Amino acid sequence: MEDELTEYTNRFRTTFELAHRKISQTVLAELNSELTAPQIFMLAMISKENTPKQSHLADKLGVKPSAITVMIDRLVQSGHVIRKHHETDRRIVLVENTAEGSAVLAQANEVQKKVIARGLSKLPPDELHIFVSAFEKLTSFY
Template identity: 85%
Template sequence: MENDLNDFTNRFRTTFELAHRKISQRVLAELNSELTAPQLFMLAMISKEQTPKQSQLAEKLGVKPSAITVMIDRLVQSGHVIRKHHETDRRIVLVENTAEGAAVLAKATEVQKKVIASGLSQLPSDELRIFVSAFEKFTTSY
């Protein structure tokens, strides 16, 4: 049983990583943008956190603030993000997606949905129900 679990674990990891890579590649290719996958992820994090502090992003991603600063610098230069100071404490630097950043993120989200739907449509409906239910169960198990 333990060997089976190890085998399934390895197969799952390999397949999950491959699926993630393929989806990202297709989204980036169809998006036709100069942004990288990590930059798109950063736009999504900024959107989700709603004008976060740079330090908050670093903490969430488990990286040093200097790593976030470099990525935010690039997103500011490309016009996808702006920095602004907190209203009451000017030492706090907040980041926010620009209209251009929000638009490219919305487009990326739609392309991602389309790519995933295309893959899922390859499964017969009974397998699709099982697959999605099992994946939902897996993600709520820890």
């Protein structure tokens, strides 16, 4: 049983990573944006965290603040993100998506939905139900 579980674990990891990579590449190709996948991910993190400090983003992603600074610098230069000072403590610098950054993020989300739907539509209805239900169940364990 242990060998079988190891085999399924390895197959799942390989397939999951490959599917994620293929979906991301397809989304980027169809999005037709100058932004990279990590930059779009950063826009999503900024949106989710609601005008966070850069250090908060670094903590959430488990990286050094300098790594976040470089990416934010590029997003500021491209007009997708702005830095602003905290209202009560001017020493604190916050980051926020611009209208352009929010628009690219919304477009990326729509393209991603279409790309995923296109793949899922290739499954027969009974397999689609089993696949999504099993994935939801797996996710609930974490």
